[in-house]
Amino acid sequence: MRSIHTLDELRALTDDPYLLWSAQGFRPGVRAWTDDSVGAVAIAVDFAGKDLLVVDGALEDVVRLVAATTGDSALWPIGDADLLSRLHERLPGYDLRRVFGWMQTTLAPAPDPRAELATVTEEPAIDALLEAAFPTSLARPGKPGVARWWIVRGSDGLDGLDACGADAWSTEGVGFLAGVATSTAARGKGYGRAIAATAIATLVSDFGAAALMVDADNVPARKLYESLGMSYRPLRAMVPR
Incomplete structure (x- = not known):
């Protein structure tokens, strides 16, 4: 096992947008x-207050990497x-979380002119909209x-x-969409789609790809993003007991 220190070193091992992001x-x-012998990868990253260990590779190799890197820490394996699901069967001391999804595209949909960039003065209104319509959003105005x-x-x-969405935690090669919300009174008018289409088009243009996370059981959201050219990839996480 050896350490990886740069994005170029990681790219030499994988072109997976989820791992690179x-x-x-x-x-x-x-x-x-x-x-190096098999190309298994483990990435420890603090994301939104959670200490994650993003893993990929063959099961036996990932088992060894997780055992070697977690120790007594509170890292959450995710992948x-x-x-x-198979890793959970091999490693005691974790609870397996429900499936959620990573969605991505390199194709830019047509932007919707109803969606526009917000100014700093509108951030309090965005925060109020999120508090009412999407209080669990990890993306909030002013957040790192x-x-x-x-x-x-x-x-x-x-x-x-009526609606909002954020460019949040984007990185080289992958723009990330988060905090998409529509006010209760304005639902059914296509405002969420307007935000998503414009944001995804901009992120693809700026970064080469756009991605987001979605709950597996949020079927309307999945269908919306799929209609905008995004593909769905199921993920899970394990949480230390």
Whole structure:
């Protein structure tokens, strides 16, 4: 096992956008390892207050990497759903979380003119919209890693805002969409689609690819993003007991 220190070193092992995004440009605190003989990878990253260990590779090799890198730490192994389900059978002391999804595309949909970039003065209204419509959103105005917001204005939403979405935790090669929300009064008017289409088009243009996370059971959201050209990849996480 050896350490990986740069994005170029990681790219020499994989072109997987999820793994490359997970490394977050090797910002301070990110650590990564590989078993050169088989190409298994483990990336330790603090994301939204959770200490994750993103893993990929053959099961036996990932078992060894996790055992070698976690020790007594509270890292959460996370990766493809099938791999994590099998990993859970091999490693005691973890609870297996439900499936969620990574979605990605390199194709830019047509942007919707109803969605526009927000200004700093509109961030309090965005925060209020999220508090009402999506209180569990990890992306919030002013939070580290959140770069910009798109909004749809209207008369139905809070403080004149009907919908929002953020460019958050984007990194070289992968733009990331988060914090997509529509006010209750304005749902059914296509505002969420307007945000998603414009944001995805911009992220693909700026980074070469766009991605997001979605709950596996959020069928309407999955269908929306699939209609905009995104593919779905099931993931799971294991949480130390």
